[in-house]
Amino acid sequence: MVRALAILLAQLATAPVVSEKVETADHRLVDLKTFECRDITRSTVLQRVCYDPAKQHLIVAAHGAYDRYCGVTADTVERLLSAPSMGQFFNQTIKRDVTGGRYTCPTHERVLRS
Numbered sequence: 260m261v262r263a264l265a266i267l268l269a270q271l272a273t274a275p276v277v278s279e280k281v282e283t284a285d286h287r288l289v290d291l292k293t294f295e296c297r298d299i300t301r302s303t304v305l306q307r308v309c310y311d312p313a314k315q316h317l318i319v320a321a322h323g324a325y326d327r328y329c330g331v332t333a334d335t336v337e338r339l340l341s342a343p344s345m346g347q348f349f350n351q352t353i354k355r356d357v358t359g360g361r362y363t364c365p366t367h368e369r370v371l372r373s
Contacts, residue, residue, distance in 0.1 A: 262368055278362045279317065284326045285364075289318060297340070304346025317362070319349065328362035 278292040294316070296309035306321035310331070317331040331353065342348035353362060 277354070281320075282327045283318065284324055287327070289325075289327060291318070294318060299345065302345040305349060308336070308340065316364070319353075321346075321349065324353075327364055328355070329364035331362055 278290050279296075280288050280290050283289060284286050291309055294309040294311045294315065296307060296318075298307050299305045305319060305321050306323065307318075307325075309318040310316070310333070314332050315330050317328040317336060319326055319328065335352065339345060339348050339353065352358060356361060
């Protein structure tokens with residue numbers, strides 16, 4: 260058992276680091292290498308939250324689809340992650356149709372190609 264665990268850890272340590280990319284609802288391929296991602300298990304609305312604090316970009320997997328939001332402060336993300344109902348906070352504070360596009364990302368950003 261210990262030997263199997265040691266082999267598994269050695270394989271993980273030597274495995275190449277592959278950057279994950281996700282396609283968002285606006286059909287952009289976003290590389291998550293600069294994002295800190297958290298899988299969400301306590302929400303029926305959100306499955307994953309990824310945040311890049313330097314750019315203030317938020318990627319959210321909600322109802323199985325990724326969407327991106329720009330200009331989201333770290334404080335807003337912390338409030339989202341600590342909210343009693345993450346889905347309710349997201350729907351009332353961040354979601355595009357409720358905020359009047361407050362967190363809409365510029366359309367002139369460079370699109371990553373795979």
